[in-house]
Amino acid sequence: MPSSVQPVTVEVTVNGNKYRREIEPRMLLVEFVREELGLTGTHIGCDTSYCGACTLLLDGKPIKSCTALAVQADGCEIMTVEGLEKDGQLHPLQSAFSEHHGLQCGYCTPGMLMSSYSLLQENASPSRDEICKGIAGNVCRCTGYQNIVKAVDAAAKQVQEG
Amino acid sequence: MYPAPFQYYRPDSLQEAIRLLTKFGDEAKVLAGGQTLLPMLKMRLGDMSHLIDIGRLPGLSHIEQKGDTIHIGALATHADIAASDVAKTIPLLSDCGGGIADKQVRNRGTIGGGLSVADPSGDWPTGLHTLDTTVVCVGPAGERKVAIADFIIDSYTADLQDGELVTEVQIKVPPANSGGAYLAFKRAAPAYPTSTAAVQLTMDGDICKDIRMALGASASKAVVCEEAENALRGQALTRENLEKAAALIVAASEPPADARGSEAFKRAMLLSIVIEAAERALARSKGEEIKGGHRYA
Ligand SMILES: Cc1cc2nc3c(=O)[nH]c(=O)nc-3n(C[C@H](O)[C@H](O)[C@H](O)COP(=O)(O)OP(=O)(O)OC[C@H]3O[C@@H](n4cnc5c(N)ncnc54)[C@H](O)[C@@H]3O)c2cc1C
Ligand code: FES
Ligand code: FES
Numbered sequence: 231m232p233s234s235v236q237p238v239t240v241e242v243t244v245n246g247n248k249y250r251r252e253i254e255p256r257m258l259l260v261e262f263v264r265e266e267l268g269l270t271g272t273h274i275g276c277d278t279s280y281c282g283a284c285t286l287l288l289d290g291k292p293i294k295s296c297t298a299l300a301v302q303a304d305g306c307e308i309m310t311v312e313g314l315e316k317d318g319q320l321h322p323l324q325s326a327f328s329e330h331h332g333l334q335c336g337y338c339t340p341g342m343l344m345s346s347y348s349l350l351q352e353n354a355s356p357s358r359d360e361i362c363k364g365i366a367g368n369v370c371r372c373t374g375y376q377n378i379v380k381a382v383d384a385a386a387k388q389v390q391e392g
Numbered sequence: 393m394y395p396a397p398f399q400y401y402r403p404d405s406l407q408e409a410i411r412l413l414t415k416f417g418d419e420a421k422v423l424a425g426g427q428t429l430l431p432m433l434k435m436r437l438g439d440m441s442h443l444i445d446i447g448r449l450p451g452l453s454h455i456e457q458k459g460d461t462i463h464i465g466a467l468a469t470h471a472d473i474a475a476s477d478v479a480k481t482i483p484l485l486s487d488c489g490g491g492i493a494d495k496q497v498r499n500r501g502t503i504g505g506g507l508s509v510a511d512p513s514g515d516w517p518t519g520l521h522t523l524d525t526t527v528v529c530v531g532p533a534g535e536r537k538v539a540i541a542d543f544i545i546d547s548y549t550a551d552l553q554d555g556e557l558v559t560e561v562q563i564k565v566p567p568a569n570s571g572g573a574y575l576a577f578k579r580a581a582p583a584y585p586t587s588t589a590a591v592q593l594t595m596d597g598d599i600c601k602d603i604r605m606a607l608g609a610s611a612s613k614a615v616v617c618e619e620a621e622n623a624l625r626g627q628a629l630t631r632e633n634l635e636k637a638a639a640l641i642v643a644a645s646e647p648p649a650d651a652r653g654s655e656a657f658k659r660a661m662l663l664s665i666v667i668e669a670a671e672r673a674l675a676r677s678k679g680e681e682i683k684g685g686h687r688y689a
Pocket of ligand 3: 333
């Protein structure tokens with residue numbers, strides 16, 4: 231880091247684990263999660279705030295981590311796609327994406343999962359239109375979205391039925 | 393992509409933020425939600441060596457009604473405003489805040505940032521033009537209140553003096569029998585709108601007592617047209633009358649031909665959305681519930 235710039239300390243809780251790092255203030259949150267913490271599930275797609283591949287939850291809310299500085303997350307709770315699986319069990323959303331062919335190359339999938347996860351937290355039984363709106367900030371170049379919407383719908387039903 | 397290196401500050405009071413901003417002048421930038429500034433810094437647009445993060449300043453995220461005025465702190469996010477009780481009182485706020493970009497951007501971006509940027513296709517500047525809106529700015533010389541029409545000077549130019557910050561947006565609660573609506577057409581959720589229209593009106597039975605209209609993304613700032621509004625005041629809001637007034641305000645617009653569409657396409661779009669916004673405003677003035685303000689594929 232250039233010697234003239236004061237480093238900043240960032241303390242975050244990611245998927246329940248606490249981390250503390252000294253970084254350059256210009257480090258983006260997505261780089262922090264991937265490079266500093268080694269959590270490479272969160273992807274960098276466009277790097278220009280459009281595609282949503284970098285979506286993670288900051289204090290429970292989905293944000294684009296390529297459009298946030300790591301230092302802005304200081305003291306916050308973060309959930310990344312790695313936090314979905316519990317005790318070796320895939321989250322119902324992950325199983326549904328697999329079952330309903332909701333991914334092809336899989337590049338958009340971590341972001342899709344985090345946006346869908348947030349949607350189901352707010353709305354346990356979203357309509358088709360609500361699912362589309364919920365993932366409107368996530369671009370997929372492969373699937374044409376149909377199977378993603380099917381997967382989210384199936385996961386919502388499965389969670390409801392327990 | 394990384395921004396160029398900068399020194400980072402997170403002041404814990406408004407006074408400290410203003411002091412830093414005054415001290416560093418042109419070498420400093422203020423960071424609120426970062427949804428405009430960070431993409432710019434990543435593209436290395438704009439020179440800056442001191443970043444003053446106001447994102448956590450206390451007392452600037454409120455959304456509340458006091459008497460006949462709604463007070464929205466500069467740091468209130470688009471998402472929080474859309475979900476708030478005040479957006480139930482003034483549905484136009486829910487149309488605007490609930491449709492900007494996508495959920496991820498709405499969770500970060502702030503109303504203070506949206507106004508300060510003064511992007512001609514930004515949603516808040518156009519929407520708020522039809523309400524009785526005052527922007528509160530605080531700087532080294534103290535507090536200043538500016539009407540929205542004066543605050544937005546031109547494309548990407550807001551009336552912010554050296555060392556000044558927007559702290560609050562104040563909106564008068566419209567009188568009884570009022571309704572408003574904001575409509576935006578865009579190519580995709582995270583795209584800036586192609587054309588936008590806002591209408592806020594007050595009815596007296598079937599007669600339009602007062603009306604304000606504005607078009608966005610259609611000139612260097614929100615387009616307003618007294619002639620169009622005067623054509624409707626004191627009249628019934630028949631389709632024919634609305635079409636006449638819509639033609640007047642669209643004639644006053646200067647939509648630029650660009651990647652989002654030709655000038656002719658945009659004029660046709662403006663005509664249709666301003667009429668529909670007026671019809672929605674009218675329906676809401678009668679208590680009808682209508683949701684949604686942004687259209688995209
Ligand atoms: C993909 C994408 C799509 C978008 N689409 C739309 C859209 O369709 N419509 C729309 O309206 N917006 C859109 N936006 C922009 C978004 O609404 C921004 O949130 C908003 O323009 C700026 O708010 P911010 O809090 O993020 O400001 P920041 O990015 O933090 O700051 C922007 C500028 O404003 C200044 N500033 C911020 N707050 C203050 C303050 N309180 N006082 C003085 N100066 C201040 C900063 O110094 C900076 O120069 C989009 C953004 C993205 C990333
Ligand atoms: S990588 Fe962040 S939005 Fe595309
Ligand atoms: S599965 Fe390839 S981008 Fe979505």
